[in-house]
Amino acid sequence: DAMVIQNPRYQVTQFGKPVTLSCSQTLNHNVMYWYQQKSSQAPKLLFHYYDKDFNNEADTPDNFQSRRPNTSFCFLDIRSPGLGDAAMYLCATSRPTGPSRDEQFFGPGTRLTVL
Amino acid sequence: AQTVTQSQPEMSVQEAETVTLSCTYDTSESDYYLFWYKQPPSRQMILVIRQEAYKQQNATENRFSVNFQKAAKSFSLKISDSQLGDAAMYFCAYPGLGSQLIWGAGTKLIIKP
Numbered sequence: 001d002a003m004v005i006q007n008p009r010y011q012v013t014q015f016g017k018p019v020t021l022s023c024s025q026t027l028n029h030n031v032m033y034w035y036q037q038k039s040s041q042a043p044k045l046l047f048h049y050y051d052k053d054f055n056n057e058a059d060t061p062d063n064f065q066s067r068r069p070n071t072s073f074c075f076l077d078i079r080s081p082g083l084g085d086a087a088m089y090l091c092a093t094s095r096p097t098g099p100s101r102d103e104q105f106f107g108p109g110t111r112l113t114v115l
Numbered sequence: 116a117q118t119v120t121q122s123q124p125e126m127s128v129q130e131a132e133t134v135t136l137s138c139t140y141d142t143s144e145s146d147y148y149l150f151w152y153k154q155p156p157s158r159q160m161i162l163v164i165r166q167e168a169y170k171q172q173n174a175t176e177n178r179f180s181v182n183f184q185k186a187a188k189s190f191s192l193k194i195s196d197s198q199l200g201d202a203a204m205y206f207c208a209y210p211g212l213g214s215q216l217i218w219g220a221g222t223k224l225i226i227k228p
Contacts, residue, residue: 033215042206042218043160090160102148102210106160 004107021076023091032074035090121219138207155203
């Protein structure tokens with residue numbers, strides 16, 4: 001089945017120690033998103049890629065970076081995690097055309113703990 | 116500004132009963148989609164139902180249906196015959212600029228056995 005896969009599902013890191021979260025998709029969607037979600041809140045968009053075009057949200061901290069080496073993969077790098085970065089990180093994909101236009105397909109998320 | 120408002124932070128319903136979750140939005144667009152997503156505790160965000168704004172007929176997916184009032188910019192979700200597995204956070208969402216989704220704050224649905 002076509003899907004969005006996130007690894008790892010759980011990540012524990014130390015304060016200030018860089019961490020990378022990964023996302024892959026078999027849907028061949030143009031657009032990939034990274035969201036941060038804290039308990040019982042709506043997902044907060046960090047950035048998204050439309051093909052190779054990177055779009056950063058204005059309030060995304062510089063501490064967060066992203067790479068998309070090809071259509072299938074996208075990475076979230078947190079350069080110096082702080083306690084406030086502990087959250088669920090969601091990857092999603094979408095396509096801008098077709099019957100599922102604008103619908104976002106989500107991975108299971110990576111829960112990040114910062115010690 | 117494009118906004119999505121869910122005015123019910125939490126709702127509870129007896130198992131097998133019907134519950135309606137409300138959502139209002141603000142847009143100047145005429146052709147768009149609206150979405151309800153479900154996020155069970157510690158589980159994946161999944162699409163429940165989508166509505167195309169140019170269609171007058173309300174979308175239905177099994178026990179889930181919407182009441183779409185375009186003029187009022189209202190998009191409520193009705194869950195019939197509520198089941199324990201329906202317990203989750205429900206988010207209403209609307210596509211904003213640049214392929215993004217604008218999210219409501221969410222409604223936590225509790226199912227009482």
